[in-house]
Amino acid sequence: xxxxxxxxxxxxxxxxxxxxxxxxxxxxxxxxxxxxxxxxxxxxxxxxxxxxxxxxxxxxxxxxxxxxxxxxxxxxxxxxxxxxxxxxxxxxxxxxxxxxxxxxxxxxxxxxxxxxxxxxxxxxxxxxxxxxxxxxxxxxxxxxxxxxxxxxxxxxxxxxxxxxxxxxxxxxxxxxxxxxxxxxxxxxxxxxxxxxxxxxxxxxxxxxxxxxxxxxxxxxxxxxxxxxxxxxxxxxxxxxxxxxxxxxxxxxxxxxxxxxxxxxxxxxxxxxxxxxxxxxxxxxxxxxxxxxxx
Numbered sequence: 001x002x003x004x005x006x007x008x009x010x011x012x013x014x015x016x017x018x019x020x021x022x023x024x025x026x027x028x029x030x031x032x033x034x035x036x037x038x039x040x041x042x043x044x045x046x047x048x049x050x051x052x053x054x055x056x057x058x059x060x061x062x063x064x065x066x067x068x069x070x071x072x073x074x075x076x077x078x079x080x081x082x083x084x085x086x087x088x089x090x091x092x093x094x095x096x097x098x099x100x101x102x103x104x105x106x107x108x109x110x111x112x113x114x115x116x117x118x119x120x121x122x123x124x125x126x127x128x129x130x131x132x133x134x135x136x137x138x139x140x141x142x143x144x145x146x147x148x149x150x151x152x153x154x155x156x157x158x159x160x161x162x163x164x165x166x167x168x169x170x171x172x173x174x175x176x177x178x179x180x181x182x183x184x185x186x187x188x189x190x191x192x193x194x195x196x197x198x199x200x201x202x203x204x205x206x207x208x209x210x211x212x213x214x215x216x217x218x219x220x221x222x223x224x225x226x227x228x229x230x231x232x233x234x235x236x237x238x239x240x241x242x243x244x245x246x247x248x249x250x251x252x253x254x255x256x257x258x259x260x261x262x263x264x265x266x267x268x269x270x271x272x273x274x275x276x277x278x279x280x281x282x283x284x285x286x287x288x289x290x291x292x293x294x
Contacts, residue, residue, distance in 0.1 A: 080241030081268055084287050091292060095272040096279050105282040108148055112219045115144045122181050137173040138163040151211040162200035162207045171196055180220045187252040194250045213250040222276045226262045235288035
């Protein structure tokens with residue numbers, strides 16, 4: 001047999017062995033689910049035109065991503081949860097790290113939290129309280145919130161009017177310290193805070209609303225408290241398929257239902273790595289707000 005034919009047979013044998021090794025490695029990688037969406041990504045690549053993926057392919061990939069994570073985590077059980085995830089990713093393809101998400105939803109809420117830590121941190125708050133500077137505490141809290149668009153303008157005015165007197169500012173300051181820095185059970189602190197807000201003088205608009213009751217806990221402790229706007233959150237819960245119990249008068253029992261809903265959503269979105277209640281509230285805002293049509 002000619003020498004070149006022998007070399008050709010040897011090379012063919014080497015190539016066959018290499019192909020077998022490559023196939024074994026690919027099977028092992030797929031078995032460990034390091035790249036669970038490899039086939040999905042490859043399908044999307046076929047839809048590329050002039051090096052750019054079409055919008056349809058992006059949407060299809062997000063849908064497959066959501067379904068793959070649902071199958072892997074065994075968390076997203078309802079079609080409503082998947083639909084909400086898809087909607088969020090349609091607006092913010094990079095999830096909670098998306099530049100538009102940070103600019104539109106997260107950054108200004110984080111800025112309010114940082115302002116709180118600068119102006120009303122525990123030590124500073126207690127110094128003002130011991131000095132009986134109740135009006136200053138109320139002024140700072142209202143000022144921090146006013147730089148956000150969390151509560152409506154008429155609620156902002158109602159809150160400013162409610163803490164104008166020294167007695168009202170004192171009740172507000174002591175109640176706020178208890179809510180944010182107190183050591184009792186959350187339910188006890190929240191119920192007392194509702195009583196404090198209910199006792200504040202009403203000039204034109206009532207002060208005891210869900211947004212006013214929940215906004216300061218959300219700003220001060222975004223890992224613990226949820227900012228509750230009933231209309232939007234109830235729409236989001238309906239879209240999600242969650243039976244959210246609603247009562248117009250704020251109470252711990254109703255707030256507990258809201259926190260349970262937020263905890264479920266956070267667990268469902270664990271693969272997107274939500275950092276705190278700011279991310280959860282923003283996610284639900286996207287679902288229920290007219291600012292983000294379907």
